[in-house]
Amino acid sequence: MSTMPITTAHYLLQAHWQTPAALRLLPAQCSWLLETDSLTARLKSRCQQFRLQMLTEQFYPLPEPLHAQLTGAGDALLREVLLYCDEQAMIYAQSWLPASTLTAIEPLARLGSQPLGEFIFRHPALQRGPIEVAELDTAQLTLPLPLTEPTLWARRSVFWLAEHPLHVVEVFMPEVYRL
Numbered sequence: 589m590s591t592m593p594i595t596t597a598h599y600l601l602q603a604h605w606q607t608p609a610a611l612r613l614l615p616a617q618c619s620w621l622l623e624t625d626s627l628t629a630r631l632k633s634r635c636q637q638f639r640l641q642m643l644t645e646q647f648y649p650l651p652e653p654l655h656a657q658l659t660g661a662g663d664a665l666l667r668e669v670l671l672y673c674d675e676q677a678m679i680y681a682q683s684w685l686p687a688s689t690l691t692a693i694e695p696l697a698r699l700g701s702q703p704l705g706e707f708i709f710r711h712p713a714l715q716r717g718p719i720e721v722a723e724l725d726t727a728q729l730t731l732p733l734p735l736t737e738p739t740l741w742a743r744r745s746v747f748w749l750a751e752h753p754l755h756v757v758e759v760f761m762p763e764v765y766r767l
């Protein structure tokens with residue numbers, strides 16, 4: 589089993605997550621980091637060819653720092669994807685989907701190359717917790733693409749579909765701010 593995703597996952601969990609109000613963000617950064625609608629839909633509206641690359645879908649024990657926010661101890665599906673616009677990587681997303689959420693909302697267990705957002709933003713009982721933002725050290729990220737910047741901005745939030753939670757982190761490549 590590759591250790592890459594869990595290494596990145598552990599780094600993301602310990603990053604310095606803050607409320608956006610505490611940070612001085614540029615307008616273009618604010619626009620993307622604080623987007624409340626689907627990022628997938630926004631990317632699709634800004635490019636000719638949208639592509640999702642699946643990196644990982646693997647069950648792990650839900651990391652302890654997420655127990656209180658999600659469903660306590662137990663297994664969860666770690667899903668990692670890259671979202672491309674016209675063959676340029678724009679967003680790396682890492683999501684934790686607890687087993688109980690997958691059991692209750694079965695399509696989440698077989699998304700495959702369907703973007704998570706295309707499903708959850710259509711759910712009638714979708715709710716979203718606050719968005720937190722962090723500036724990440726790219727030396728701590730093990731992604732299958734060249735990272736030229738020393739830091740990248742990321743955001744995280746918890747979504748609930750009815751009472752079933754999932755946790756999503758999105759890391760924004762610098763090219764996204766030029767879309």
Ligand SMILES: C=C(O[C@@H]1C=C(C(=O)O)C=C[C@H]1O)C(=O)O
Nearest residue numbers: 626627628669681702703704705
């Ligand atoms: C949550 C959304 O779904 C996007 C797609 C994801 C996936 O397919 O795993 C994960 C996070 C998002 O970047 C969205 O579109 O906003």
